[in-house]
Amino acid sequence: MSKITRRNFLKVSGASMAVASAAAYTPFAIGGAAKKVVVVGGGMGGATAAKYIRLMDPKVEVTLIEPKKTYHTGFMSNEVISGDRKLESIEFSYDGLKKHGVTVVTDLVSAIDPDKRVVTTKDGKSFPYDRCIVSPGVSYKWDAYEGYDESIVDKIPHAWDGGPQTATLRDQLAAMKDGGVVVIVPPPNPFRCPPGPYERASQIAMYLKANKPKSKIIIMDQKEKFSKQGLFTQGWKRHYGYETDNSMIEWLSSTTGGKISAVNKADMTVEGEMDTVKGDIINVIPPQKAGAIAHTVGLTNDKGWCPVEGKTFESTIHKNIHVIGDAAIASPLPKSGYAASSEAKVTAAAVVALLGGGEAPHPTYVNTCYSVIAHGHGISVAMVYDYKDGKIVKVEGSGGLSPMDQTDEMRAREEQYAHSWFNNITNDTFG
Amino acid sequence: MGTKIKMMSAAVLTSGMLLSGAATASGASAEALGITCAGCHGFNGSSTGPATPHLAGASQEYVVEMMQGYKDGSIASTIMGRIAKGYSDEQFALMGEFFAKQKLTKPKQEFDAKLAKKGAKLHDKYCEKCHAEGGTSAEDDSGILAAQWVPYLKYSFADFHGDGRQMPKKMKKKMKKLNAKEGDAGIEALLNFYAEAK
Numbered sequence: 001m002s003k004i005t006r007r008n009f010l011k012v013s014g015a016s017m018a019v020a021s022a023a024a025y026t027p028f029a030i031g032g033a034a035k036k037v038v039v040v041g042g043g044m045g046g047a048t049a050a051k052y053i054r055l056m057d058p059k060v061e062v063t064l065i066e067p068k069k070t071y072h073t074g075f076m077s078n079e080v081i082s083g084d085r086k087l088e089s090i091e092f093s094y095d096g097l098k099k100h101g102v103t104v105v106t107d108l109v110s111a112i113d114p115d116k117r118v119v120t121t122k123d124g125k126s127f128p129y130d131r132c133i134v135s136p137g138v139s140y141k142w143d144a145y146e147g148y149d150e151s152i153v154d155k156i157p158h159a160w161d162g163g164p165q166t167a168t169l170r171d172q173l174a175a176m177k178d179g180g181v182v183v184i185v186p187p188p189n190p191f192r193c194p195p196g197p198y199e200r201a202s203q204i205a206m207y208l209k210a211n212k213p214k215s216k217i218i219i220m221d222q223k224e225k226f227s228k229q230g231l232f233t234q235g236w237k238r239h240y241g242y243e244t245d246n247s248m249i250e251w252l253s254s255t256t257g258g259k260i261s262a263v264n265k266a267d268m269t270v271e272g273e274m275d276t277v278k279g280d281i282i283n284v285i286p287p288q289k290a291g292a293i294a295h296t297v298g299l300t301n302d303k304g305w306c307p308v309e310g311k312t313f314e315s316t317i318h319k320n321i322h323v324i325g326d327a328a329i330a331s332p333l334p335k336s337g338y339a340a341s342s343e344a345k346v347t348a349a350a351v352v353a354l355l356g357g358g359e360a361p362h363p364t365y366v367n368t369c370y371s372v373i374a375h376g377h378g379i380s381v382a383m384v385y386d387y388k389d390g391k392i393v394k395v396e397g398s399g400g401l402s403p404m405d406q407t408d409e410m411r412a413r414e415e416q417y418a419h420s421w422f423n424n425i426t427n428d429t430f431g
Numbered sequence: 432m433g434t435k436i437k438m439m440s441a442a443v444l445t446s447g448m449l450l451s452g453a454a455t456a457s458g459a460s461a462e463a464l465g466i467t468c469a470g471c472h473g474f475n476g477s478s479t480g481p482a483t484p485h486l487a488g489a490s491q492e493y494v495v496e497m498m499q500g501y502k503d504g505s506i507a508s509t510i511m512g513r514i515a516k517g518y519s520d521e522q523f524a525l526m527g528e529f530f531a532k533q534k535l536t537k538p539k540q541e542f543d544a545k546l547a548k549k550g551a552k553l554h555d556k557y558c559e560k561c562h563a564e565g566g567t568s569a570e571d572d573s574g575i576l577a578a579q580w581v582p583y584l585k586y587s588f589a590d591f592h593g594d595g596r597q598m599p600k601k602m603k604k605k606m607k608k609l610n611a612k613e614g615d616a617g618i619e620a621l622l623n624f625y626a627e628a629k
Contacts, residue, residue: 052466338470345466364459366467366517368510380510384517386459398517402509409589413482414509416582417471420483425470427479 034061035355038119038129039102040109040293042066044073044337045135045325047097048344048429049351054100057352063127064097065119067108071430072162074193075337076422079372081159081170082203090162092430112297114318131351134299134306134315135325135340136291137161138192141304144287146262146271155265156282160192172281173204178212183270183279184219185260186226190305191288192326192335194227195381199371200283202232205240205248206374218279219251220272221258222287228371228379231401235373290327297321305329310392312350312360313343322347332394333385339367341425363387367399370418378414464522465529476529477536482582487535490569491527498523500596507595531569537578542626550624553617557605566625577628584625588618 039050042064050064071092079085094104107121112132119127140158142149148156157165157172173182182204186197201217208215226232236242236249252258252272262271269278289295289304299306299315306323308315308330313322324330324347325340333339342365350360365385372378383399385392402414465476468486472478476487486494500506502515518526554566558576562568566576576584590596591606598606609617 341470342467345463349463361463362459364463364467366470366514368471368514382510382513384514395517399513406509410509413586416482417509420478420481420580421471423479423481424473424483428469428474431474 034059035130036061036063036128037131037133037351037355038062038127039064039133039135040112040119041135041137041291041325042068042071042094042097042104043135043137043325043340044425044429045137045340045344046133047071047094048341049133049135049324049348050097050102051100051429052345052348053352054102056348057356058101060352060355061103062101063103063105064094065105065107065109065121065127066094067106067122068163069106070094072166073337073422073426074160074162074196077159077162077166078196078200078203080162080166081173081200082207083170083174084203084206087167087170090166092426094430096430109293110296112293112321114297114321117320129320130355131320131322133313133322133324133344133347133351134294134297134327135323135344136293136327138288138290138326138335139292139295140286140288142286145260145284147265148263148284148286152263152265156263156284158285159283160196160285169281169283173207176212176215176280179214180212180216180280181278182208182215182217182281183277183283184217185263185270185282185284186219186221186223187285187287188222188254190335191285193337194334195232195369195371197285198226198228198232199373201249201251202235202240202371202373205236208248209240213248215248217249218277219249219258220260220270220277221252222254222260223258224253224255228381228401230404231379232371232373234404235377235379239374239377288326290323294323294327299323299327301329310390311346311363311387312354313347314350322351330392332383333365333392334367334369336367336369338369338421338425339365341429342366365392368421370414370421372415372418376408376412376415378411378416378418380414380418459522459525461525461529464518464526468526475533477533478538478580480538480540480580480582482580482586484579484583485535485575486530487533488569488575489527489530490572491524491531492572493569493574494527494530495520495523496572498526505597507590507593535575535578537629538580539629540578540581540626542623544627546620546623547627548624550620550622550627553609553613553621554624557609558621560605561599561601565628567628576625579625581622581626584622 039046050062053060053062073090076090080087107123109119110122111120117129157168159165159169184201201219240248242249257272257274259273260270269276290300290306294300294306301307306327308323308328313324315321315323324343326335346363353360368382370378370380379402381401384395386395471483472486478485498515501508501511561571561573562576569575591598
């Protein structure tokens with residue numbers, strides 16, 4: 001407690017400081033004019049924030065700017081790849097937000113001026129704001145591997161944003177011969193949806209087992225361990241012969257042959273440190289950083305992610321700009337859709353309070369995340385978070401993984417709850 | 432046991448009311464806590480299914496008792512035990528306060544009209560005393576059964592009949608009679624009746 005940070009200072013000095021900060025945070029108190037919030041990005045974070053601000057204070061004018069006309073979720077896109085679900089079922093329009101009074105603009109944000117408080121777009125439009133919420137998701141490090149860049153996604157899709165590439169990967173899988181090899185290259189930490197690559201391997205294995213049982217999946221990981229590893233491994237043993245001679249899935253950690261240096265599109269190979277592996281399908285999920293606009297505006301640190309204050313998600317670099325979702329450094333909250341939604345609600349409450357000249361209320365956050373390993377086999381991880389001493393902290397004793405000794409009945413329920421999670425979180429966000 | 436829970440909840444209720452008045456100073460408000468549940472339990476507690484139960488319209492005490500049961504393990508769960516361990520009794524009371532105020536948006540579920548008719552009669556005979564008004568009422572701090580998601584009701588029946596959840600004394604008696612007279616077909620009829628509720 002020896003260092004007096006801005007936050008500590010705020011806490012100890014109490015009411016007098018609150019008045020001062022309110023003045024500092026809301027400079028243009030334009031005599032009674034409606035407050036303006038501009039939300040950049042219409043994914044889970046941005047859409048939830050826009051909706052909940054309108055619900056919490058209908059006097060606030062909210063504009064959401066997003067280049068795509070519809071949003072495809074990343075979560076549950078693995079069920080599209082396995083053929084269990086149609087691509088349309090993970091596609092959502094912004095009509096719901098419009099009903100809540102959000103102005104939705106289809107355009108790409110090209111710049112944000114933090115001093116003048118203006119967002120400008122590719123089409124040359126300007127949007128002044130009192131507070132701006134940036135929820136840009138992730139962008140990809142296209143220079144991470146030799147021979148790999150954005151131009152090859154038609155042939156080697158990452159399919160890490162739900163949408164056209166999800167369909168490409170699905171089509172490739174449907175067209176693959178029995179006995180084919182699918183190579184999955186998960187990224188190093190940190191990245192969006194930590195269990196996602198392993199759920200993807202599970203869903204692909206489920207499809208192959210039923211349709212092309214001589215096929216194999218090789219996961220060339222850039223890490224030594226992964227999310228829900230014990231539960232995935234257990235599920236793979238049960239359903240896909242994992243660790244037997246007949247295993248459908250082979251997982252190579254970064255030090256046991258997983259680490260790759262190059263991708264060759266022409267002969268469909270991945271160059272590992274030990275072996276060059278040929279795939280009928282190659283799914284490289286590239287290393288990640290905050291979405292492009294966060295870099296343009298200078299909201300990122302030297303690692304490429306956005307530092308924020310955990311109570312309000314206000315950038316610690318630019319005032320009056322809040323960064324939420326995958327782009328934000330909100331650890332111990334993970335980079336997940338549920339976490340983005342939870343951060344968005346905390347931020348909506350903070351923004352409404354701050355616009356009104358008050359103090360941000362005490363936040364509370366939750367993450368829940370499901371993965372479906374096979375039909376009737378769902379697993380989950382959950383955590384409750386609080387805000388203490390200027391930091392987001394896990395609530396001790398809460399959360400954790402589905403138990404390893406779970407009964408079949410409970411695993412089946414978790415699959416049903418996974419699908420309920422999908423329906424409810426998307427309705428909460430876009431409905 | 433019943434009285435113990437009642438007394439505990441009464442204490443929680445009082446502190447809950449105190450807390451919600453001064454939520455911003457001391458902790459997260461009822462609304463802040465309540466809206467974090469939406470991702471699984473639906474916007475304002477009306478679940479879009481297929482399995483996660485609605486919370487909208489549940490009584491405050493019902494929410495508190497369920498969360499306490501999940502937390503101490505006396506009610507079986509997949510994920511709720513892990514989540515409930517993240518909150519205090521005061522916070523359960525605030526969540527209950529939030530959900531008690533919400534109006535349930537009833538979903539459309541498939542049902543067999545003939546079975547539903549039979550279920551209506553069985554409900555009147557065996558369930559109505561506590562789950563009043565055709566299972567739509569949250570009074571008596573019973574769970575709302577009408578329009579609840581059928582898979583969730585099935586899980587609950589299974590837990591009650593196994594060792595996943597204890598039935599209150601009155602329910603145990605009624606359930607014994609229902610099982611003896613109607614068997615699984617009786618439960619099936621009830622489920623169709625609850626699914627029919629609009």
